[in-house]
Amino acid sequence: MLKPDLLIVGAGPAGMSAAIVAARAGLKVVVVDEQPTPGGQIWRGVEANAGTSRGRALGAQYCSGLATVRAFRECGAVYWPSTRVWQIEPTLGTYVTGPGGTRVITPRLVLIATGAQERPAPLRGWTLAGVMTVGAAQILLKNPGSVPSEAVWIAGCGPLALLYAHQLVRMGGAVAGFLDTRPSTPLRESLRLAGRAVLRSSGELAKGASWYAELRHRAGRYVPGVVDLQALGTDRLEGVRYRTAAGRVEEIRTSLLLIHEGVLPELHTVRSLGCEIQWDAGQAAYRPVLNEWGECSHPDILIAGDAAGIGGAEAAVHRGRLSALRILQRLGKVAAEPGMTEENCRTALARALALRPFLDRVFRPRGEIFAPDDDTIVCRCEELRVRDLRAALAGSVGPNQLKAFTRAGMGPCQGRQCGLTVAALIAAAEGRQMSDVQPFRVRPPLKPVRLCDLAGLADEGLSS
Amino acid sequence: MKAGQATTAVIGGGLHGLACALALVQRGQDVVLFERSWIGRRASGATAAGVRTLWRDPAEIALSLEALERWYRMDALVGDDCGFRAGGQIKVAESHAEMEALAARSARTRDLGFHHEELIDPRELRRLAPMISEHCVGGLIARRDGAADPHRTIAAFRGAAEGYGAVIREGISVMALEPDAGGWRVVTDAGNWSVRHVVNAAGAWGGQVCRMVGEAIRFGYKASMVFVTERVQQAFGPVFSTVGRPLSFKQSSQGTLVVGGGIQGWADLEKGSTQVDFRALARGAAAAQTLFPAIRNVQIVRAWTGLEGKTPDLLPVIGPSARAPGVFHTFGFSGHGFELVPLVGEIIADCIMHGRSHYDIGAFDVARLLV
Ligand SMILES: Cc1cc2nc3c(=O)[nH]c(=O)nc-3n(C[C@H](O)[C@@H](O)[C@H](O)COP(=O)(O)OP(=O)(O)OC[C@H]3O[C@@H](n4cnc5c(N)ncnc54)[C@H](O)[C@@H]3O)c2cc1C
Numbered sequence: 001m002l003k004p005d006l007l008i009v010g011a012g013p014a015g016m017s018a019a020i021v022a023a024r025a026g027l028k029v030v031v032v033d034e035q036p037t038p039g040g041q042i043w044r045g046v047e048a049n050a051g052t053s054r055g056r057a058l059g060a061q062y063c064s065g066l067a068t069v070r071a072f073r074e075c076g077a078v079y080w081p082s083t084r085v086w087q088i089e090p091t092l093g094t095y096v097t098g099p100g101g102t103r104v105i106t107p108r109l110v111l112i113a114t115g116a117q118e119r120p121a122p123l124r125g126w127t128l129a130g131v132m133t134v135g136a137a138q139i140l141l142k143n144p145g146s147v148p149s150e151a152v153w154i155a156g157c158g159p160l161a162l163l164y165a166h167q168l169v170r171m172g173g174a175v176a177g178f179l180d181t182r183p184s185t186p187l188r189e190s191l192r193l194a195g196r197a198v199l200r201s202s203g204e205l206a207k208g209a210s211w212y213a214e215l216r217h218r219a220g221r222y223v224p225g226v227v228d229l230q231a232l233g234t235d236r237l238e239g240v241r242y243r244t245a246a247g248r249v250e251e252i253r254t255s256l257l258l259i260h261e262g263v264l265p266e267l268h269t270v271r272s273l274g275c276e277i278q279w280d281a282g283q284a285a286y287r288p289v290l291n292e293w294g295e296c297s298h299p300d301i302l303i304a305g306d307a308a309g310i311g312g313a314e315a316a317v318h319r320g321r322l323s324a325l326r327i328l329q330r331l332g333k334v335a336a337e338p339g340m341t342e343e344n345c346r347t348a349l350a351r352a353l354a355l356r357p358f359l360d361r362v363f364r365p366r367g368e369i370f371a372p373d374d375d376t377i378v379c380r381c382e383e384l385r386v387r388d389l390r391a392a393l394a395g396s397v398g399p400n401q402l403k404a405f406t407r408a409g410m411g412p413c414q415g416r417q418c419g420l421t422v423a424a425l426i427a428a429a430e431g432r433q434m435s436d437v438q439p440f441r442v443r444p445p446l447k448p449v450r451l452c453d454l455a456g457l458a459d460e461g462l463s464s
Numbered sequence: 465m466k467a468g469q470a471t472t473a474v475i476g477g478g479l480h481g482l483a484c485a486l487a488l489v490q491r492g493q494d495v496v497l498f499e500r501s502w503i504g505r506r507a508s509g510a511t512a513a514g515v516r517t518l519w520r521d522p523a524e525i526a527l528s529l530e531a532l533e534r535w536y537r538m539d540a541l542v543g544d545d546c547g548f549r550a551g552g553q554i555k556v557a558e559s560h561a562e563m564e565a566l567a568a569r570s571a572r573t574r575d576l577g578f579h580h581e582e583l584i585d586p587r588e589l590r591r592l593a594p595m596i597s598e599h600c601v602g603g604l605i606a607r608r609d610g611a612a613d614p615h616r617t618i619a620a621f622r623g624a625a626e627g628y629g630a631v632i633r634e635g636i637s638v639m640a641l642e643p644d645a646g647g648w649r650v651v652t653d654a655g656n657w658s659v660r661h662v663v664n665a666a667g668a669w670g671g672q673v674c675r676m677v678g679e680a681i682r683f684g685y686k687a688s689m690v691f692v693t694e695r696v697q698q699a700f701g702p703v704f705s706t707v708g709r710p711l712s713f714k715q716s717s718q719g720t721l722v723v724g725g726g727i728q729g730w731a732d733l734e735k736g737s738t739q740v741d742f743r744a745l746a747r748g749a750a751a752a753q754t755l756f757p758a759i760r761n762v763q764i765v766r767a768w769t770g771l772e773g774k775t776p777d778l779l780p781v782i783g784p785s786a787r788a789p790g791v792f793h794t795f796g797f798s799g800h801g802f803e804l805v806p807l808v809g810e811i812i813a814d815c816i817m818h819g820r821s822h823y824d825i826g827a828f829d830v831a832r833l834l835v
């Protein structure tokens with residue numbers, strides 16, 4: 001088990017789909033995921049929820065994950081839940097810690113299917129107790145099914161914020177107000193980007209439009225074109241101040257604010273291995289440089305799903321399958337399922353991605369996120385403000401030196417929360433493009449590991 | 465300073481290069497410093513920053529004590545105390561046999577006339593380290609030792625050197641050194657410079673610079689690793705090491721724990737790349753946990769490997785070149801050069817400007833390493 005043909009990191013749509021194809025074709029596959037059950041972000045907890053009223057409230061797309069999860073459970077891949085990968089060496093030695101302790105796996109190939117993270121959206125007061133992300137709130141909905149007892153305020157932009165509001169209402173919760181930070185884009189331009197995809201994806205578009213309509217109807221208040229968003233309070237959240245599209249400054253009182261500004265590929269794993277990345281202006285995010293199979297600049301590592309660039313769950317499934325087909329090819333195997341061909345996967349992937357340029361355009365994050373005001377905390381772990389970083393920037397060069405001098409990115413989140421903002425501040429200070437600025441170098445471990453879990457590896461060395 | 469001309473060129477923008485540049489500009493020289501990547505990119509930015517006179521090679525003790533005095537007046541030297549905190553350094557004995565080894569060492573250093581190391585019994589050990597494991601039986605302490613903040617130290621030395629007029633060129637590699645009328649031509653990947661003197665402060669690449677002037681030496685490198693934890697509630701004053709295990713354990717001024725101890729990772733000198741070997745680093749974690757069982761659940765958040773030059777006798781190379789007049793060496797600190805930073809720059813400046821230093825640096829002569 002410690003020397004499989006293929007190690008897959010992540011049991012979301014991409015990882016599971018790849019595992020099914022690879023394991024059915026006879027490869028020895030190990031799948032590691034830090035969550036207790038398979039499903040990834042979109043299908044979190046689906047085995048427990050499907051068929052219940054909670055599952056119905058979460059929606060058909062959510063429940064549809066059950067089939068994939070079942071197929072994954074039965075495909076023959078070895079699955080280690082509640083296990084985190086915290087280091088992958090360039091020679092593929094992979095360190096994992098879970099219920100079985102700490103182990104080192106040395107696979108022939110690795111597929112990274114670690115999904116997305118929410119885009120950090122620094123705003124004044126975002127570290128106050130009472131401010132949380134929509135993603136975190138949605139995890140609560142999916143797991144213990146806890147619905148906030150009071151009506152919530154949501155501020156942000158992106159499909160996930162809309163989906164959450166929709167799911168919350170269906171589960172009996174209430175939206176006190178929705179502060180829409182989506183910059184207004186001329187609908188015609190956005191639709192032109194969608195092109196013919198509009199026709200094929202009219203169902204998706206209609207669903208999105210209906211969520212919007214529902215929101216306008218059900219939310220206590222709906223405020224479009226919000227800017228200068230600020231969470232107010234001293235110890236914990238007391239209210240929110242913002243500027244409306246018309247330029248009026250308004251304030252509301254609340255003890256709970258959910259924020260969300262879209263999602264980004266999880267790049268920590270990829271970058272720790274030194275794999276090449278590039279700036280994707282359309283998605284306003286870095287993404288790995290990949291070929292059409294998901295192969296990256298490291299010869300034995302492939303990347304699939306939202307970690308490869310945001311494409312959504314449907315695309316994640318097909319990217320996972322394509323990467324698996326490539327892996328089969330490389331290891332001299334063929335897919336067991338009829339119809340599991342490159343051509344079919346590519347057609348399906350193209351269809352799944354058709355609406356993406358439209359979504360990217362409509363939900364493009366507002367510029368403010370990349371240029372927060374001086375008082376805003378950027379690095380939450382070290383409580384560094386924009387001001388501190390700008391001052392340091394006046395002297396030093398590049399993100400790694402900035403890190404050394406300010407400690408930005410040195411805390412437990414390892415730069416996941418501040419890396420992109422810091423890169424944007426550097427680009428602005430030096431008049432460069434994001435494509436010319438590299439984010440922080442990633443230091444291992446990828447995820448914090450307890451001292452005793454690392455020490456355990458020394459005992460193992462002694463006994464073997 | 466005219467473009468392309470200086471009195472002295474320093475190769476290497478680690479702490480030793482910066483300290484040399486500072487001492488030279490303070491004495492009125494024109495100095496240009498070349499750093500291949502950025503200031504502090506290598507050992508000096510990766511260091512655990514222990515300020516240690518404890519358990520030094522006898523040949524280094526006198527210098528280290530002299531350097532220690534400068535740590536106490538850092539503010540006057542470079543305008544910042546560099547985060548130096550004197551919590552002491554303790555070598556812990558985990559058995560009576562180890563305690564005997566400490567006693568023997570202590571007797572030897574006293575015979576040499578040094579009194580900075582002191583044996584302590586279990587009670588004093590527990591007073592200084594209430595959380596230390598029951599099985600520890602005593603230790604050897606240097607009470608005036610401590611640790612500093614490496615990045616503040618780099619920033620302070622850089623700022624002071626530039627303040628006196630040193631020119632620092634980052635992103636420039638020295639490719640060759642050619643004899644020139646009355647000095648040296650420094651060939652870089654961004655033009656040539658004419659200088660009278662050259663300082664080799666190239667760290668792990670010090671041997672390469674020696675070769676540029678026809679001085680082949682026996683020289684290797686170390687790729688020491690360090691890990692850092694989240695902030696912890698407990699307070700650890702001194703820096704700890706042990707007799708029998710690879711460990712160096714301290715708390716930074718931010719409250720995080722910094723654990724190293726010379727455990728080796730992987731490195732490729734040519735590419736300049738390094739890699740953490742967690743299997744090896746696990747021994748450091750095990751040692752830390754054995755000494756302080758209470759920290760076993762603390763989260764490790766970062767680990768790294770730093771590259772540093774290593775000589776066969778683990779002593780640095782300090783002083784004039786054996787073969788190339790006008791070239792001076794300060795490299796190969798073999799894993800313990802941080803403490804010496806405030807002194808060695810002055811020594812090199814004296815060698816350059818007065819032909820000698822009043823400290824005894826015979827043990828660090830490059831001649832011992834020539835092949
Ligand atoms: C918080 C959040 C909530 C979302 N909710 C929805 C939703 O409800 N509906 C929707 O359509 N889209 C949602 N998305 C978008 C999401 O990215 C989906 O498009 C889809 O889940 C992507 O599939 P994937 O397989 O690429 O990654 P994911 O589904 O994200 O799966 C990645 C898996 O990798 C695991 N993982 C990551 N790093 C490690 C590691 N180091 N060690 C071990 N395991 C690791 C994670 O635990 C996770 O299970 C959400 C995204 C986020 C960030």
Ligand SMILES: Cc1cc2nc3c(=O)[nH]c(=O)nc-3n(C[C@H](O)[C@H](O)[C@H](O)COP(=O)(O)OP(=O)(O)OC[C@H]3O[C@@H](n4cnc5c(N)ncnc54)[C@H](O)[C@@H]3O)c2cc1C
Pocket residue numbers: 475476477478479480481498499500501502503504505506507508509510511512513514515516636637638639665666667668669670687688689690724769770771772794795796797798799800801802803804
């Ligand atoms: C992990 C670790 C922990 C340590 N802990 C301690 C400790 O606790 N206490 C202690 O006293 N010491 C410690 N040390 C050792 C100490 O950090 C070093 O001895 C010291 O920093 C060496 O400084 P330096 O200037 O000689 O080398 P460096 O800082 O490595 O500087 C040399 C510089 O020269 C540059 N260079 C090389 N060749 C060229 C060229 N041809 N052209 C231009 N530039 C060039 C390099 O890029 C490099 O930046 C530790 C070291 C490491 C790696």
